[in-house]
Amino acid sequence: MNTNIFLQIYHDYSERIQSGEIAAGTKLPSENDLTREYGISRETVRKALQLLSENGFIHKIKGKGSFALDIGRMNFPLSGLVSFKEMSERIGRKSQTIVYKTEHIPIPHAVARHLETDKHATVWQVIRARNIEGEKVILDKDYFRSDIVPLLTTEIASGSIYAYLEQELNLQISYAKKVISVEDATTEDYELLDLKEYTHVVVVRNYVHLEDTTLFQYTESRHRLDKFQFVDFARRSPGEEK
Structure with missing residues (x-):
């Protein structure tokens, strides 16, 4: 079974x-x-x-x-772990993934700190723009520990990386911590996104863990301000006090 x-x-x-x-x-x-x-x-x-x-x-x-429950208004869920492919199917909007980079690199110093791993380790870096209804409004920068994810390709990155990790590598992706901030747009943001007149982006940092609690993925998801709308679903536990 x-x-x-x-x-x-x-x-x-x-x-x-x-x-x-x-x-x-x-x-x-x-x-x-x-x-x-x-x-x-x-x-x-x-x-x-x-x-x-x-x-x-x-x-x-x-x-x-x-x-x-009525989930008609639940877009871009803040709680839970869904891939962009799953999310785009849920929101029912025309979307496309543009892969800029899929490469095996020495771990950048800042990423080593986020992944809490050895500074001499290597990672798979995947940089993708999410085109929704004709505009590139989300830039995802993913870093996967290569000792856990030994291979990624542009073809995999163009679809659902999570489907590949779960179905092909049999990894049990369990939970993530998310940190949200508003930051100045970088030169990279201006180059890879359609920012229009916006000078800031919303950055969602994801720290993703396997079922055994291993931290194996760090992601920066950078969103154009006018397209940022996250919805959380909260459930009150019995006995909680306001």
Whole structure:
């Protein structure tokens, strides 16, 4: 039995909710029904439902079941880990990835500090612009530890790197810390993005960890100000005080 079957359930139902196949307010099949449908344990089903709940796709009501939430306005999620390809499919806008660099390099000093690794290590550097509806408005600068990700290609970078890491390298990507700031646009930003009259960009720094807590990826995602709109989904825990 695939130990990641709960991710299959998660993707099945998150995609159906995002596409509108499962409308907001619709009750999902019960845990027993999902157990029979997928031929798995209730514990695995609960793990999938918990992930759907944590990422804002469903609301679980004790004694009543799980219900699909309205995600129509949830763009560029701040919580959760999604690739640009997954995100662009979710927001339903015409988009394109432009790969400027995919190269194996000695780790830059600043990146070594962010990745908390040896200054003599090497990394895969991937620099990509995200063209949304005809304008290059996001610049992603990714750095992957090469001892964990031994090979990347321009072809892989043009699609979904995460799909490659999870499906081909069998890496278990688990969580990320994100830091957001507004900074002066750099010469590189002006060269690779369509900044228009904007002199600043929103920078989202991602520190991405594997399931065993290993920090393996550092990303700077640089956004044009007028196109920056992140949405977070917060769920109150019982007993919390304001």
